[in-house]
Amino acid sequence: MDAVEYLDLLLKALLLAGVYAAMAVGMTVIYGVMKIVNLAHAGFLMLGAYFALEMFQRFHIDPILGAVMALPVFFLFGMLVHWILVRWLPKSDTPTLASLLLMFGFLLVLQNVGYLLWGTEDQSILTPLTLSSVQIGEISIAKVKLVVFVAAVVCMIVLQIVLHRSWFGRSMRALIQNPYAAKIVGVDDQRTARLTFGLGTAFAGFAGALLGMLYSFSPDFGRPFLLRSFVIIVLGGLESVSGVALGAIVLAVLETFSTAIPLPWYWHKWSFYYLPPSYQPVVPFALLVLVLVIMPKGLAGLFNRKWKAA
Amino acid sequence: MAALKDVSFDIPENQICGFIGPNGAGKTTLFSLITGAVRPSAGQVHFRGKDVTGMSSAALVKRGVARTHQVVRPFKAMSVLENVQVAVHYGRHAVTRTAVAREHAMEALKLVGLDRKANVLASAISLGEQKRLEVARALATAPELLLLDEICGGLTGSETGAMMELLHRIREGGTTIMYVEHDMKAIMAVCDRITVLNFGQKLAEGKPEEVQNDASVIEAYLGKSTFRDKKRG
Amino acid sequence: MKRPLGAAGWIKVILPWILLAGLLLLPATHPSDNLIRLLFITAVWTTTSLGWNLLGGMAGQVSFGFAVFFGLGAYTTALLMHAGHSPYFGFVGGAAIAMLASFLIGLPTFRLRGPYFVIATIGVTEAVRVIMNNLDVTGGASGYRITEDKPFSPLEHYYTAIAAVALAFVVSMVIAGSKFGLALRAIKQDEDAAADLGVNPFTSKLWIHAIAAGLTGIAGGIYARRAAFFYPGDVFAFQTGISILLMPVIGGIGTVWGAVLGGVVFGMVEEELVVHFPNLHLLIYGSLLIVIILLEPDGLLGLLRRLFRLFRRKREDSGSPDADQILWGRGGVEGRKF
Structure with missing residues (x-):
């Protein structure tokens, strides 16, 4: 492989990281504020993709616009889910299995709804953007990837502003950093939790729509992305939005380069092999286990970790 | 910052050894170091002549070292x-x-x-x-060595008395006891030897009456809270 | 300190024997092939349910990854039979390979606690499926076919499955009443406190994981031998792992009878209901899970107990604290406030 090809891969990895970050950030805010491992995230991603598809097919709305429209719609949907299901969970400072299984049950329901509405076959959103590409020197990039990347980054920036400038963002960050102190100074945790769940769901729907423009999807669409989201938020230290960006880049680069980097292998003598492309899906899963075991406090935790075995 | 620094002591067999000190003196940390819950950055723990530093609590129990926790579980x-x-x-x-x-x-x-x-x-x-x-x-x-961490916290007076009696009976059964307690009266009454910790360092060591009269102890530990302790005891 | 058995106690002692006798004598009544098939599949699922419950219910380590052991059992049995060995040797081999895999998976993942362990098991099971899809020895994604010289005998399969579920039941009962079972319950409630009493949580979890994996591997082998054709997307599927987890949770997590009940209900539902409503099974399981988590953590068994109590009007503490411990963490019963 020559330098141009590596540059090409790096560029693709960075573009991928953008949408990965948008995908994982919804899960992070929910975990941060409520300590809920939101397995239903996969379902929200799937619904987001179908939302953009329906908008596109029925009303001829551009999928990018569809993705933006998903934000308010899924925000309300998330608040509704919180009101019906999530608020009955008892508060906990540590994630409970009950919350995990509850969200998993909801994921199964969402998936089934997906199958009932849209059947089992793969669908994809095809727009003029999908097939055209931009040529930069020897590198060609699909336009849709660029557009998706820009949309994701813009949305992340807006989120950062909301988190740091608004009343809601401040109370959210307060709850993440110190729930007790936050409640003492008068943060309404129930209301903030409801808004946070809405926000997390909104981002999931938005990211799902973006992913739907890049990949074909079925009602079972969310699961591999769910696990990728886990890898990202664990890499990012579970609770910080900026950590998510870092985690997304790390995962996207590792995944993209996994089949392009020769791996040393010893069998009677040293030699180099490439990971067969069919094994590429293993990378995020293996990384998930590795990251959880080796650096449970994320990349940042590596620098000041207190190691305690078992 | 080190929670414990240059603390060295021996626990003679079949005695009740008390550890006292103000909040944050490192008493509970000391127990955690001994029972393997926390690995010391330096120093060693020996039990019956064998190095048991950093051994897991389960393994220590098998060798005869057991502990209680301040917060019951x-x-x-x-x-x-x-x-x-x-x-x-x-x-x-x-x-x-x-x-x-x-x-x-x-x-x-x-x-x-x-x-x-x-x-x-x-x-x-x-x-x-x-x-x-x-x-x-x-x-x-x-256990051959029993580490008790604040077993009287939150107990009534008569309950504390019963607990002290229990400690004597445990020792008569041949078990050595290391005992951390805030309640000065209880610890003075029951211990054979007392070690005073302050800011992670050993301040004094000896029989209860000796420690009680040690000037540095009174200054560092009892000095500031004389009034309260007088009222209590 | 033996207390005399009450009526409920006697039922618990006698019921397994009655059930076993009934199941063994059933073929004498010339039942339909469909009923035998239904009972076969239910027995296979119940075996996995009992296996999962050892780790998830007794030791409180909820795993999404039992499809790995089910699939390994299936493939090991198939490969051993292909090499000319008896299928029963194949089941033993499947159990052994599944146990070996359980150690490899447990060594890193049991360093994690609670939901982090759960997530790690999801990662493991997905990774294993991708690998199995690509291995030559498994025939890859296209599947594997078992050919037997003997004519197909539904009753032999049936009795094998009954034997497996009986084995799983006996193993569960023995462990539940043993010192090891007590240690597992201690680990479920407070790992650190258990370690302070001399229990080694890490090795205990490794062993119970291995036993659970072995039982699941046997079930996988028995399933594969009757199915005669299977592929990684089936036996290693994420959905298989979910099913194995759902059964004890639905039946009543942490109790042997709950796992049995869950397995039986799941087997019946899967084979009967799904045939009539093929598009609704996820909806059914999903809503059942939601209802169980929010309203009755002890599952169907808890519901039965509650009904039983209604009739007897006896005051008792509500529900078993075990399910609460697993689902809601250390706080136990008082942690739940509605």
């Missing part, structure tokens, strides 16, 4: 008897037969006066009883 979904039974099964003697283990567990419960609550769920007994259950569990592992 009973298995709430088990009966009081079952709580102690776990300790008998997996303690130093590793009793296998259930019937034998139950007998041993009942003995430990009798010692702390909980035998009448044996079949009650551990979540349904009072805090004082949970503290005694914590001691019974540690005792049931048949």
Whole structure:
């Protein structure tokens, strides 16, 4: 492989990281504020993709616009889910299995709804953007990837502003950093939790729509992305939005380069092999286990970790 | 910052050794270092001449070192008897037969006066009883060295008295005790030797009366709270 | 300290024997092939349910990854049979390989606690499926076919499955009443406190994981031998792992009878209901899970107990604290406030 090809891969990895970050950030805010491992995230991603598809097919709305429209719609949907299901969970400072299984049950329901509405076959959103590409020197990039990347980054920036400038963002960050102190100074945790769940769901729907423009999807669409989201938020230290960006880049680069980097292998003598492309899906899963075991406090935790075995 | 620095001491066999010191002096940290919950960055722990530094708490129990926690942690979904039974099964003697283990567990419960609550769920007994259950569990592992962390916190006066009596009986049974407590009266009454810690360093060591009269101890520890302690004792 | 058995106690002692006798004598009544098939599949699922419950229910380590052991059992049995060995040797081999895999998976993942362990098991099971899809020895994604010289005998399969579920039941009962079972319950409630009493949580979890994996591997082998054709997307599927987890949770997590009940209900539902409503099974399981988590953590068994109590009007503490401990963490019963 020559330098141009590596540059090409790096560029693709960075573009991928953008949408990965948008995908994982919804899960992070929910975990941060409520300590809920939101397995239903996969379902929200799937619904987001179908939302953009329906908008596109029925009303001829551009999928990018569809993705933006998903934000308010899924925000309300998330608040509704919180009101019906999530608020009955008892508060906990540590994630409970009950919350995990509850969200998993909801994921199964969402998936089934997906199958009932849209059947089992793969669908994809095809727009003029999908097939055209931009040529930069020897590198060609699909336009849709660029557009998706820009949309994701813009949305992340807006989120950062909301988190740091608004009343809601401040109370959210307060709850993440110190729930007790936050409640003492008068943060309404129930209301903030409801808004946070809405926000997390909104981002999931938005990211799902973006992913739907890049990949074909079925009602079972969310699961591999769910696990990728886990890898990202664990890499990012579970609770910080900026950590998510870092985690997304790390995962996207590792995944993209996994089949392009020769791996040393010893069998009677040293030699180099490439990971067969069919094994590429293993990378995020293996990384998930590795990251959880080796650096449970994320990349940042590596620098000041207190190691305690078992 | 080091929670403990240059602290060195020996625990003579078959004695009750008390550890006192103001909040944050490093008493609980000391226990955690000994029982392997925290690995020391420097220094060693020897037990009966063998280096046991950093050994897991389970392995230490097998060698005869057991501890209680300041904050009690009973298995709430088990009966009081079952709580102690776990300790008998997996303690130093590793009793296998259930019937034998139950007998041993009942003995430990009798010692702390909980035998009448044996079949009650551990979540349904009072805090004082949970503290005694914590001691019974540690005792049931048949330890040679028993580390007790604030077993009298939150107990009434008569309960404390009963606990002190219990400590004497445990020692008569041949067990060495390391004892951390805030209640000065209790610790002065029961200990053979006392070590005073302050800001992670050893301040004084000796018999209770010696320590009580040590000028540096009075200044560092009792000095600031003389009034309160006088009122209490 | 033996207390006399009450009516409920006697039922618990006698019921397994009655059930076993009934199941063994059933073929004498010339039942339909469909009923035998239904009972076969239910027995296979119940075996996995009992296996999962050892780790998830007794030791409180909820795993999404039992499809790995089910699939390994299936493939090991198939490969051993292909090499000319008896299928029963194949089941033993499947159990052995599944146990070996359980150690490899457990060594890193049991350093994690609670939901982090759960997530790690999801990662493991997905990774294993991708690998199995690509291995030559498994025939890859296209599947594997078992050919037997003997004519197909539904009753032999049936009795094998009954034997497996009986084995799983006996193993569960023995462990539940043993010192090891007590240690597992202690670990479920408070790992650190258990370690302070001399229990080694890490090795205990490794062993119970291995036993659970072995039982699941046997079930996988028995399933594969009757199915005669299977592929990684089937036996290693994420959905298989979910099913194995759902059964004890639905039936009543942490109790042997709950696992049995869950397995039986799941087997019946899967084979009967799904045939009539093929598009609704996820919806059914999903809503059942939601209802169980929010309203009755003890599952169907808890519901039965509640009904039983209604008739007897007896005051008792509500529900078993075990399910609460697993689902809601250390707080136990008082942790739940509605």
